[in-house]
Amino acid sequence: MSHDLASKDLLIPKQPVPEGAEEFSQTVQGLLDGHPKDEATVTKALSGMDAMLDMIAAGLYSMASMLVGEGEDSIQLVETAITRTEIPSGGDAVQARQNSRRALCTAAVELIVERTPGSLAAPEWLEHASTCIEDDDLESAGISRTELESMLAGPNRQNVKRWIESLAIGIRVIFVLRAVAGFSAAETATILAEHGGKGAEGWNADAVREIFRQGLCSLASQLIHAVR
Numbered sequence: 036m037s038h039d040l041a042s043k044d045l046l047i048p049k050q051p052v053p054e055g056a057e058e059f060s061q062t063v064q065g066l067l068d069g070h071p072k073d074e075a076t077v078t079k080a081l082s083g084m085d086a087m088l089d090m091i092a093a094g095l096y097s098m099a100s101m102l103v104g105e106g107e108d109s110i111q112l113v114e115t116a117i118t119r120t121e122i123p124s125g126g127d128a129v130q131a132r133q134n135s136r137r138a139l140c141t142a143a144v145e146l147i148v149e150r151t152p153g154s155l156a157a158p159e160w161l162e163h164a165s166t167c168i169e170d171d172d173l174e175s176a177g178i179s180r181t182e183l184e185s186m187l188a189g190p191n192r193q194n195v196k197r198w199i200e201s202l203a204i205g206i207r208v209i210f211v212l213r214a215v216a217g218f219s220a221a222e223t224a225t226i227l228a229e230h231g232g233k234g235a236e237g238w239n240a241d242a243v244r245e246i247f248r249q250g251l252c253s254l255a256s257q258l259i260h261a262v263r
Contacts, residue, residue: 095139101199101211102143103150115142136216141230147204148232154204155227156234158242202250209243210250220244
């Protein structure tokens, strides 16, 4: 990957960690010290952290629903993500959040392929297309990450989710992994190649960027129509 392409991945900035996340991550890490814990000990350690637990679960469910739709499947994906997430030593909240998102997204990709085999196969002949957007960052669509988060949590969130659901499977998955989960093009390509089923092994960062641009172009068009 060239320096210029690597720099483009940094144009989608990492999201700030919520207040209290570091303390929560360190508490969980402390519970995973290899020694058995009874229910009372765990309950006491996590007391007062219900809001953080709710925030984590809600965030994961929202992401899952964008990938596979609302309902039981998304709930099960959240449970799977929590079970599979590796808590980093030292209680690094940023890494813990990224681990939980990776666990959820890989499980979601596996479910999508189970539902629709071949839907995430890598494109065989993908050339750079002239679209309304040339760069693969959110700003090119006329929206910042903060604004996207506000749209996903605000009064018009159902309209935004309906737009995401209307995207073709490949575009939808790549858009969510990059714009919402915050993975780089290379990380997204790895998730797809390793968990996208038959034909997905050909995914690479360049292909992800090209598909992501298509999603951004659709988003830009959606925003234009919304303000008319």
